[in-house]
Amino acid sequence: MIAAITSRIGKAQPMTDSSRRSHWDNVYTTRHEKDVSWYQDRATPSLDLIALTSLPTDAEIIDIGGGASRLVDNLLGANFKRLTVLDLSAAALGAARQRLGAHAASVKWVVADVTAWQPLQSYDLWHDRAALHFLTDGADQSAYVERMKQALKPAGFAIIGTFAPDGPERCSGLPIVRYDPSDLAATLGQEFELIDARRHQHVTPRGAVQRFQFSTFRRH
Numbered sequence: 001m002i003a004a005i006t007s008r009i010g011k012a013q014p015m016t017d018s019s020r021r022s023h024w025d026n027v028y029t030t031r032h033e034k035d036v037s038w039y040q041d042r043a044t045p046s047l048d049l050i051a052l053t054s055l056p057t058d059a060e061i062i063d064i065g066g067g068a069s070r071l072v073d074n075l076l077g078a079n080f081k082r083l084t085v086l087d088l089s090a091a092a093l094g095a096a097r098q099r100l101g102a103h104a105a106s107v108k109w110v111v112a113d114v115t116a117w118q119p120l121q122s123y124d125l126w127h128d129r130a131a132l133h134f135l136t137d138g139a140d141q142s143a144y145v146e147r148m149k150q151a152l153k154p155a156g157f158a159i160i161g162t163f164a165p166d167g168p169e170r171c172s173g174l175p176i177v178r179y180d181p182s183d184l185a186a187t188l189g190q191e192f193e194l195i196d197a198r199r200h201q202h203v204t205p206r207g208a209v210q211r212f213q214f215s216t217f218r219r220h
């Protein structure tokens with residue numbers, strides 16, 4: 001009896017689109033940009049990994065689950081011109097747009113859940129820091145990979161950062177999936193070749209260390 005109850009309450013239900021959205025809108029409306037654990041002044045190691053692809057500054061780049069990240073500011077500063085930021089939280093994108101002021105007009109902003117999004121164009125580079133790892137349900141992970149296949153050009157790059165196997169078990173109070181590069185390659189499937197993998201230690205604004213892995217894939 002006790003075992004039956006434990007197994008029923010112990011099994012986490014996948015988050016619905018609206019519960020995800022309200023969680024993240026609440027985070028971005030109640031917390032200052034610099035008070036969230038994932039805040040960075042400069043998007044490391046993402047910028048170095050993007051530079052390693054040698055993509056030109058007119059490459060189409062999308063930041064999946066970009067939130068209020070400064071990656072977009074950093075890429076505009078490096079003269080990249082064709083940038084899209086996708087996030088399911090309108091509040092997150094609103095904060096980034098407000099910070100960028102007039103520069104925001106040169107960026108495409110997409111409010112969508114990546115698992116249900118219908119891409120309207122294709123991209124040379126797909127970047128994701130700490131969004132995929134919130135998808136704990138296999139069907140959501142498969143939907144994410146399908147969107148990646150629809151959106152990424154042949155020979156396009158995908159740079160995906162997640163908590164590493166020795167990283168935290170939760171992020172923003174939610175359960176996450178920790179990956180090593182080979183787990184991630186297995187999740188993405190054979191269409192994506194792993195070309196670079198590295199570990200990264202993120203120091204949160206409160207001084208805690210979070211262990212990430214960042215993997216770069218090239219689409220066949």
Ligand SMILES: C[S@@+](CC[C@H](N)C(=O)[O-])C[C@H]1O[C@@H](n2cnc3c(N)ncnc32)[C@H](O)[C@@H]1O
Nearest residue numbers: 024065066067069087088089113114129130131
């Ligand atoms: C930990 S934050 C990271 C934000 C940003 N990538 C950064 O590095 O600062 C995770 C982000 O993923 C977004 N997110 C979570 N699940 C998502 C989904 N299914 N579709 C789109 N965005 C999602 C959240 O709204 C949030 O902005």
